[in-house]
Amino acid sequence: MKLIVAYIQPERLNAVKQSLYENEVYRLSVMNALGCGQQKGYHESYRGSDIEVNLLKKVRIEVAVNDEFVDGAVDAIIKGARTGKIGDGKIFISDLTECIRIRTGEKGKDAIGS
């Protein structure tokens, strides 16, 4: 089991959800985040003083999948999130040692859902 964490542009969320869905990944979790990467920030100005904003709004997606679904999920995320512009985002993958469905107590492959 793997945990896929992706940071994407907020407005790509719907597309990512859609393309994950088409790859039979139906479960995901979403959080708001601020991120600082290659993408340069912008300047705000308030009452005559300048502010450089370099923590940009991102959406953080977490998808836990069984190993056989990893590639499909990653491709789906890339498909949905990519525009070719700097700031498109990044995907991180790590190992999951266990997964438990709270309602049923199911574990592992069955619990994860896809």
Place this chain on the structure above:
Amino acid sequence: MKLIVAYIQPERLNAVKQSLYENEVYRLSVMNALGCGQQKGYHESYRGSDIEVNLLKKVRIEVAVNDEFVDGAVDAIIKGARTGKIGDGKIFISDLTECIRIRTGEKGKDAIGS
């Protein structure tokens, strides 16, 4: 050391905190999240148009524990979060390679707190 991540129904947070506490797990972190799982969403309607909402409000809990506390912590979370209804949530467990308390610089077992 393990990192336990759980997605639960927001209103179960207090119960989960309480039952973790009873299992001597005193440290945790909490975040807002939106989640999409088996639980079906609901329909909102705005000015005559329909909106299907399938990203539901969830709470994401992170608990880092030493290995011997894992089972206790997982049981505690299940006890606090379970209602038997779809949407009760899910628990993910992964390995932690290190943990450091910023104030003291302590590492590993001592730093994690439980």
Place this chain on the structure above:
Amino acid sequence: MKLIVAYIQPERLNAVKQSLYENEVYRLSVMNALGCGQQKGYHESYRGSDIEVNLLKKVRIEVAVNDEFVDGAVDAIIKGARTGKIGDGKIFISDLTECIRIRTGEKGKDAIGS
């Protein structure tokens, strides 16, 4: 590749960003979180009733780095976040198995950025 997750006091964020930057770590992600640790909470009071608030506002930082940058990043975080007072926060480190830059499809060391 490692994933460093740190919970720090919100007002230390700028200092942490600054000191990471000085250690050539330019990429990070930030989230709001509530945390419960050694630091004791405070009491609010609303319309004559008491509320104990023990989930305190924290900032959660995620920094993914190549192995050789781990120590530098951890030190930088500690340098920026430490005040010596309870509540300074904690750092968790885990393994990353893969990292992908969405725009280019680059993987691994190159993708992570530092």
Place this chain on the structure above:
Amino acid sequence: MSKSVLSTVLLLCVFAMFGLPVAGLAGEVAEQSGADAMFWASNTWMLVATFLVFLMHLGFASLEAGMTRAKNTVNILFKNTAIISIGILTYALVGFNLMYPEEFTIGLFFGFGGFGIGELYDNVYIDDGIQAYTYWTDFIFQAMFAATAATIVSGAVAERIKLHSFLIVTTLYVAFVYPWLGSWQWGGGWLDDRGFYDFAGSTLVHSVGGWAALAGVILLGPRLGKYVNGSIKPIMGHNMPLATIGVFLLWLGWFGFNGGSVLSADPEMVSFVFVTTAIAASAGVMGAMILSWIIQKKPDLTMALNGALAGLVGITAGADVVSVTSAVIIGFIAGLIVVVSVIGLDRAKLDDPVGAISVHLICGIWGTLAVGIFSSEFSFATQLIGVVAYGVVAFAAALLIFGLVKATIGLRVSEAEELVGLDIGEHGMEAYSGFEIYTTQ
């Protein structure tokens, strides 16, 4: 009017040329004109008072929304928008003629002047030396009052009552109970006859609303999670600026509520009422602020805000008959009362999210009795009779209506809906779309 003045002038000039003794005539016409102008000023003031009372509905909406959770905000705003509309329409249909029946049919206890109001604007002027406004002004000023009683209930039953149940209860209460009870005093009924005094409605509006709030709270029970294992878990309001806007707008509106209850622009009376109203509100803030600072260690904004309203409700019954010093005392005590009452009701597990019962019922009673204490013109005993009479009937009527609705279509939303919030449950909509909000409670 102006034109007739002009022609009279011309006429007078003609008379004058013929040397006729037009003195009396000229004098009378001129007086006429002076009195008419006074009437214009009075009517204008009454319309100003009308829109101020209208604005109180925004005040209530804001206060209630601010003092409850974000997930029930749309529901509260909807209720308040509906109430003012229903209030005005039902008052036109039945309320006005139930409250001011001209003639009572059952003793001085009940009367009904027929359905509907007039149609076109050439209707009677009302000017008996005390009241000075048109029929239409009379109607619309009173109509704005009517909806207030219903709005008071709204806050107390917030966050758990079914929308359609609430609308039914409200419509019945505002269409029939409020005006009928109002007729006892302002309609010239039996309490007026006995010398009961309630200048602008500490009892007639606020307590009458407050009794219904109490009935609703009892029959609905507390919000989920409010009283857990015997301890009180405060459920914090989600928007303090909104609550504060609400209270300032209510205070503003009260200048019309009390100031308009003079029923003319009589300079001394209206201005005196402004002074007592402002002073009592200020003293109410002080009372609540000090007591909450002592009890809670830190000064509670919501208590200070409730204190202002407490002072305002307290002075409402006697704003024109008590002295300035009395206004300070009445307001200050109301401020103390509201803090004790809010905490006390919570101990009694009566869950009133906005403090409507404390502010409107308890301080309404206090204000009504205070007239008997601070004004030598009025008897404490009579004031007490009035308070009790209104209490018994209003509470019984409210219990009946709430009870019937509970027995038939039910009062309370499901537990699941309460948890997710009435905004999604009743309206399929969120108040703060896009904002990240914790919904752990």
Place this chain on the structure above:
Amino acid sequence: MSKSVLSTVLLLCVFAMFGLPVAGLAGEVAEQSGADAMFWASNTWMLVATFLVFLMHLGFASLEAGMTRAKNTVNILFKNTAIISIGILTYALVGFNLMYPEEFTIGLFFGFGGFGIGELYDNVYIDDGIQAYTYWTDFIFQAMFAATAATIVSGAVAERIKLHSFLIVTTLYVAFVYPWLGSWQWGGGWLDDRGFYDFAGSTLVHSVGGWAALAGVILLGPRLGKYVNGSIKPIMGHNMPLATIGVFLLWLGWFGFNGGSVLSADPEMVSFVFVTTAIAASAGVMGAMILSWIIQKKPDLTMALNGALAGLVGITAGADVVSVTSAVIIGFIAGLIVVVSVIGLDRAKLDDPVGAISVHLICGIWGTLAVGIFSSEFSFATQLIGVVAYGVVAFAAALLIFGLVKATIGLRVSEAEELVGLDIGEHGMEAYSGFEIYTTQ
């Protein structure tokens, strides 16, 4: 007037010294005084109406901000702050004398009284038995109206129009188009001549603004993500309390908008107008609430709020000439219309975030025609002629202005800016600094 009063007094004194029969004198002075006092009351009322209409601009700002996304809020607030300022200044410079030209130069179709207004306050009193206020009151009351037409456009084109393009369009429309078109009726032009009736501006203000809104919406196109693959994706407003505050303030302001359009404090007329205004708004809420409850299954707050405005726009043309029952019907139908229109425009892919076209244009037309239906004094045909005439010219003028700006500096912000929000794009600033807000749309 005042001066002539003075001279009459002096004249009379002279007469008196010569022992002339001063009966008439005393009478006249006194009458004078009575009439003067009436004038004072009237002028006071008109100034109250003025500040109420001023407050409508806060109403519009709040409503628009509440009904759009958090990321465009600063932009909306900025536009509304600028519009009222530009409106008042241009109205002083050209608008007032374009709308009330005293003499027309081209038929009864166009006239211009010259630039600027008076300088110091000893200016003429206006008192023709109907209007009763000073020159300054006249100006400032009308100036507050003027900016309203521009504000209506603001809501419809929100979330995608370039700030400077909007300001240019607005300035031209409010400085030239609105007052010129207004002169046809209120300035005594050809439509007034024909017996067209528009009491307070269902057509002159609301439809004229609404036509420009429609032109803007057509030339701008819908917001990104609103219509995707043929289906409608609602873009929810971010702050319902703010939207509700907006609507209540607009309703409040309408008491001045309609009540002030009596142009004096005439007690019967002003109070009657208050009643029809309040009744129509309430009926509008009911109409929209019921229909949206039926269509959408759950009652939609934004529809109920639009319903109140629909009722208000609907009654504006005939608030003083229709009966109370007619006011109920006009308001209720307006409430139904607005729901159908909002949904219909969405189907037609005309993206109007706040419903400005439905409320101001469609209900403005309905209200104007309703005068011909519900009042026997006015002809439906004439009302229709007025509606069509205003429609053709206002829409053409708006298309022209919007078109020219689009062709030159462009109307619409870049896609990237629209995604990140106009607050950052146009102002480099956020409305809710510190709040965590989802910007996934």
Place this chain on the structure above:
Amino acid sequence: MSKSVLSTVLLLCVFAMFGLPVAGLAGEVAEQSGADAMFWASNTWMLVATFLVFLMHLGFASLEAGMTRAKNTVNILFKNTAIISIGILTYALVGFNLMYPEEFTIGLFFGFGGFGIGELYDNVYIDDGIQAYTYWTDFIFQAMFAATAATIVSGAVAERIKLHSFLIVTTLYVAFVYPWLGSWQWGGGWLDDRGFYDFAGSTLVHSVGGWAALAGVILLGPRLGKYVNGSIKPIMGHNMPLATIGVFLLWLGWFGFNGGSVLSADPEMVSFVFVTTAIAASAGVMGAMILSWIIQKKPDLTMALNGALAGLVGITAGADVVSVTSAVIIGFIAGLIVVVSVIGLDRAKLDDPVGAISVHLICGIWGTLAVGIFSSEFSFATQLIGVVAYGVVAFAAALLIFGLVKATIGLRVSEAEELVGLDIGEHGMEAYSGFEIYTTQ
């Protein structure tokens, strides 16, 4: 009053029957009646102005809350609720009789008419041909003004001052300093004697408040994190809709602030004052908008909002004596000044979160001097003397009070409290319970 009219009529009828020569009498009574009616209209207007000024307190509360961080919102709302209450009460106790002492005891420099105000409403009418209202109207109108001076301070010292320290400073300033200084001019003191002119308080209210704001800002120091290593780190306000609501309400209230300062409903003067007030505010918006667009590249909403207030403060001293064109110039320049001043004070490391010093002090000075420039009736030199005199004494008094409090109980909250926010520190409460808010600053 009405009754006596009636009886006179009856009397006249009786006289008429006996053929007595009642011409003079009738005339006099009638005139009386006309003048009385004017008095009614005037008093009504003054009470309207009173509630408008009251509403300014909500305006200040909203503006300040909106321009600061979410974590200090409860504190700001609490302060503003307390100030208006304390202001009214202390003004009744000492302020009113200190400001209008009837007789001065030390030169024309200090006088005190004794504690408290009247008790019951049969008090003197005030009508000297210029002022026309009752004693009570006089008091309550002035009382609403008094609290304004204190509220100005509140914004400047926000986000770091201890609650009880602030309340003590405020109480002393509003109870003693403001009314004493006011007596120099409005109370008929030495500056009035010299021909200094300040119509509605550019200096007497706004600068007096502004000087205290400056003193507070100097003694408190800047907020943590505002000036870091010599560079300015803007701390953004958390709620722009709230700030905008605040400014519109202040603008609205100013129609009462300036319009009520006519002290009667004199139609020409009040309406003229409305015009100059509205025009100057509009021009202020334009000035600030244009200059901030040039300097900051993008137009800053908070600057435009401050511009409106700058124009309003600027016109306050001469609203009734300058021409319309002068009003445009005064307002526009005020709009420029405020932008320069806000940026300049920041450079000088004087941290004023809401721009109170720039708006009220700097533009108050500008407005007062402008009277000497734009009105030939008044001397620039005298205006300057007034400005300096008020500046020296107000600033000294404020430094003294702030200094004493600082030396004894301290002014500033602890660093930890400032970081976590005063809402939790001083009140144990949050303004936006449930909302997720970044508190990284």
